[in-house]
Amino acid sequence: MTTRSGHWSLDDRLEQILREVPFEVPAGAAAVTVRLGYDRSQGVIDLGCGAPGGFRGWSGGARDEYTITADWATPGYLPGAPEAGTWHVWLRLHRIPPQGLDFTLDITTEAVAPPRPDVAEPRHGERPPRRDIPDVDGLRWYAGDFHAHTLHSDGGLTIAELAELAHGRGLDFLAVTDHNTVSHHPWLDKIDREITLLPGQEVTTDRGHANVFGDVGWVDFRQPVDTWVEHAERAGGLISINHPLGGDCAWLQPVSRRPRIAEVWHSGWWDRRWGAPLAWADAWREDVVAIGGSDFHRHGSDGLPGAPTTWVLAEDTSTVLEGVRAGRTAVSAGPDAPLLLRLGDELLALDADGLVLVRPDGTRQVVRGERVLLPAADGRHRLETHENEVIALCEGGTRA
Numbered sequence: 001m002t003t004r005s006g007h008w009s010l011d012d013r014l015e016q017i018l019r020e021v022p023f024e025v026p027a028g029a030a031a032v033t034v035r036l037g038y039d040r041s042q043g044v045i046d047l048g049c050g051a052p053g054g055f056r057g058w059s060g061g062a063r064d065e066y067t068i069t070a071d072w073a074t075p076g077y078l079p080g081a082p083e084a085g086t087w088h089v090w091l092r093l094h095r096i097p098p099q100g101l102d103f104t105l106d107i108t109t110e111a112v113a114p115p116r117p118d119v120a121e122p123r124h125g126e127r128p129p130r131r132d133i134p135d136v137d138g139l140r141w142y143a144g145d146f147h148a149h150t151l152h153s154d155g156g157l158t159i160a161e162l163a164e165l166a167h168g169r170g171l172d173f174l175a176v177t178d179h180n181t182v183s184h185h186p187w188l189d190k191i192d193r194e195i196t197l198l199p200g201q202e203v204t205t206d207r208g209h210a211n212v213f214g215d216v217g218w219v220d221f222r223q224p225v226d227t228w229v230e231h232a233e234r235a236g237g238l239i240s241i242n243h244p245l246g247g248d249c250a251w252l253q254p255v256s257r258r259p260r261i262a263e264v265w266h267s268g269w270w271d272r273r274w275g276a277p278l279a280w281a282d283a284w285r286e287d288v289v290a291i292g293g294s295d296f297h298r299h300g301s302d303g304l305p306g307a308p309t310t311w312v313l314a315e316d317t318s319t320v321l322e323g324v325r326a327g328r329t330a331v332s333a334g335p336d337a338p339l340l341l342r343l344g345d346e347l348l349a350l351d352a353d354g355l356v357l358v359r360p361d362g363t364r365q366v367v368r369g370e371r372v373l374l375p376a377a378d379g380r381h382r383l384e385t386h387e388n389e390v391i392a393l394c395e396g397g398t399r400a
Helices: 010-015 159-166 225-234 276-284 318-327
Strands: 004-009 018-025 032-039 044-051 054-059 065-069 083-095 101-110 140-145 173-179 195-204 210-214 238-241 261-266 289-293 309-314 327-330 340-344 346-350 356-358 364-366 369-375 381-384 390-394
Touching: 004 018, 010 356, 018 101, 032 044, 032 083, 054 083, 083 101, 140 318, 159 173, 173 210, 195 318, 210 225, 210 364, 225 238, 238 369, 261 276, 289 309, 289 327, 309 318, 327 340, 340 356, 340 381, 340 390, 356 369
Parallel strands: 140 173, 173 195, 238 261, 261 289
Antiparallel strands: 004 101, 018 083, 032 065, 032 101, 044 054, 044 083, 140 309, 195 210, 210 238, 309 327, 327 390, 340 346, 346 369, 356 364, 356 381, 381 390
């Protein structure tokens, strides 16, 4: 075992927030284990790993230890035979107090890999009945969530447990967006819970977060945002600005070409009479495609999957990202909450009796009835209460 110790100061953080501590892995090693120690009551040091072949994992501040073997790895890290050569422990100085923070690193390489930890499978339950929503030119409205976490970053559930929870909430798809890693991607197609799990990653920095959707490979969060955008586009994925007004993770990053997709409705929008998220979207760019994300981590934290729910008009759940790319989205407070959807040149308002329809030009109309068809205009429509609380959003895209 190799032990390293040191002290990070606030000046160190300001000079260079991500530090790399090198260590050597000998030929024939079957496992690498790294343990980080520091006083968590004083600050936060994020943890990750780089190898001669590139990225090997990230867990941020969620854990202080990881193991990588040929056949398995700690969630957040990529399994694979540990190659000989110089590896690096990645330490991001996320929160360093004025007096600084002492740390220790214990690094172990083993000739025999430890056994894979056992993981229990959750029971499979029923899905709530689907809502009665007509198809549009052969396309169907699907309910989902574009932001959720698992044990592969700082979430509390396994992928299967998260999928089962989302299925039980009545969702058709769920984007699994663990922080700065793609270690969850190979498992998504192996989870059979009658819900489509979309590969995603939340590219996470101290000055803003963005989700990249699609099987696009790992996006290097250490690089400028422009490279994230280029990476997503080059690989055929999508990038979304996350919770742009989200407290200490609000969007503060410079970017040359602003992404069109934005998580306008986040579970942190506690008082939806507060119109700042909509004002931000209008100021960001004229043709924003609004999506929603629960940012679910664990029970009792953030929103449950589908709070809010993003609805996408698509051929099937495998083409949901194409529906988002085309701007065919709507957002509601939950899978069974009042809903506003486009049906060609009309709007369908469901369970919205007594709510107010706000059109793109600002004109308003009271909805009378639980299932009402109304004429649609170009642009974003929304449903509000008489107190101007946002209840549902509907974007302008209607065609494939």
